Amino acid sequence: MHTTIAILNQKGGVGKTTTAVTLASGLARSGSRVLLIDLDTQGNVADSLGLPHRDDLRRLLSPDLHFPLDQVVTASGLDHLDLICSDKSTTALKQTLAGVTLREYILADVLAGAAYDVVLLDCAPSADLLHFAALVAADYLLIPTRLDKLAVNGVRDALQTLVALKRISRCQVEGILPTFYERVTVESHEQLIHLVQTFGRLVLPPVPQDTQCRVATRYGKTLWEYAPNAKSLTGYEHGNQRVGGYRQVLERVKEWL
Amino acid sequence: MKNDPSKGMTNFDDLPVIDPAVDSILGEVQRRQVEARLPKKERSRKKKERERAEKRKPNRINLDLPADLKKRLELLAKREGVPVSQLVAFLLYEPVQQLESRAISLWGYKTASGCPKFECTLDLKRRAEEVARKT
Numbered sequence: 001m002h003t004t005i006a007i008l009n010q011k012g013g014v015g016k017t018t019t020a021v022t023l024a025s026g027l028a029r030s031g032s033r034v035l036l037i038d039l040d041t042q043g044n045v046a047d048s049l050g051l052p053h054r055d056d057l058r059r060l061l062s063p064d065l066h067f068p069l070d071q072v073v074t075a076s077g078l079d080h081l082d083l084i085c086s087d088k089s090t091t092a093l094k095q096t097l098a099g100v101t102l103r104e105y106i107l108a109d110v111l112a113g114a115a116y117d118v119v120l121l122d123c124a125p126s127a128d129l130l131h132f133a134a135l136v137a138a139d140y141l142l143i144p145t146r147l148d149k150l151a152v153n154g155v156r157d158a159l160q161t162l163v164a165l166k167r168i169s170r171c172q173v174e175g176i177l178p179t180f181y182e183r184v185t186v187e188s189h190e191q192l193i194h195l196v197q198t199f200g201r202l203v204l205p206p207v208p209q210d211t212q213c214r215v216a217t218r219y220g221k222t223l224w225e226y227a228p229n230a231k232s233l234t235g236y237e238h239g240n241q242r243v244g245g246y247r248q249v250l251e252r253v254k255e256w257l
Numbered sequence: 258m259k260n261d262p263s264k265g266m267t268n269f270d271d272l273p274v275i276d277p278a279v280d281s282i283l284g285e286v287q288r289r290q291v292e293a294r295l296p297k298k299e300r301s302r303k304k305k306e307r308e309r310a311e312k313r314k315p316n317r318i319n320l321d322l323p324a325d326l327k328k329r330l331e332l333l334a335k336r337e338g339v340p341v342s343q344l345v346a347f348l349l350y351e352p353v354q355q356l357e358s359r360a361i362s363l364w365g366y367k368t369a370s371g372c373p374k375f376e377c378t379l380d381l382k383r384r385a386e387e388v389a390r391k392t
Contacts, residue, residue, distance in 0.1 A: 205278035243278040
């Protein structure tokens with residue numbers, strides 16, 4: 001039986017796709033069978049992995065097409081990692097689904113019995129139908145957030161959405177991931193303190209701001225392939241150990257599985 | 258492991274614990290901020306101290322040994338053809354075990370310390386004399 005993790009924040013540009021791709025490829029590298037589903041019309045998961053946009057999501061979820069999962073998955077080119085890509089057709093899909101009854105369960109139904117260890121859902125930065133479907137399908141919710149006021153408000157909005165769905169969702173908030181963390185700026189530090197004071201143990205080790213993330217995306221490579229020693233992966237040096245970064249976040253996520 | 262539906266939604270009432278990695282990052286930033294406000298001389302002293310501490314291996318202890326004990330250890334290590342630090346570690350296992358199990362105690366050797374960091378110091382001279390008398 002697989003574990004489904006939704007990566008979601010209603011604020012855009014907080015690092016949802018980078019987080020989804022990095023964690024999915026990290027889990028795949030450690031031997032888990034991973035399915036990464038892009039629920040955003042921008043189709044940035046495919047871009048991040050150097051693949052063309054495809055309408056996998058529409059073919060999977062559209063009531064009139066309804067292809068089986070194994071027929072729509074795209075091979076990522078990495079071992080153990082499959083994708084359901086998205087493109088502009090997802091906008092039409094959302095319109096089609098608007099008239100379907102029990103539409104919030106559509107992802108959960110499609111994923112039931114999927115032959116994977118982990119399913120990661122990369123959500124769009126908007127409270128739409130697929131967003132709700134992701135929260136219903138997910139076991140755990142991971143909320144990446146930049147350390148600024150607006151993005152932290154996005155965390156609050158995501159939690160409010162989850163509360164609104166509490167009758168039909170059993171999703172647990174398991175991690176709030178501070179991204180684009182700058183150790184030298186007071187604002188980053190104060191927002192991190194604010195998050196920790198509010199959410200305590202839910203706040204995961206922050207991911208440092210790192211240009212390598214953008215460069216890796218430009219080359220269509222994961223961070224593990226393009227820059228295995230990047231600060232965003234390895235975190236900060238702290239005495240004899242390293243703290244923060246996706247490598248440490250991955251270890252935390254593995255504890256949920 | 259699949260999420261247990263019986264757990265219900267995340268409970269936000271019991272969240273005071275901080276992830277240790279987050280705690281150490283916050284502590285480090287706070288230390289930097291405090292250090293930045295110090296006078297230049299003090300700041301560079303702190304920096305040097307920190308660099309020295311970072312270079313130190315985590316399982317290394319600097320020992321201040323009485324001169325004669327140091328000399329005897331060095332001679333023994335030379336005779337046995339082993340590093341001094343390994344010889345000290347070898348010799349320590351038994352008394353450490355005895356002290357942990359309270360088979361021996363430091364009673365009688367403790368004297369009040371003038372240093373605010375420690376409550377007491379040990380009278381090593383007395384210990385040396387007693388060991389010499391016993392043997």
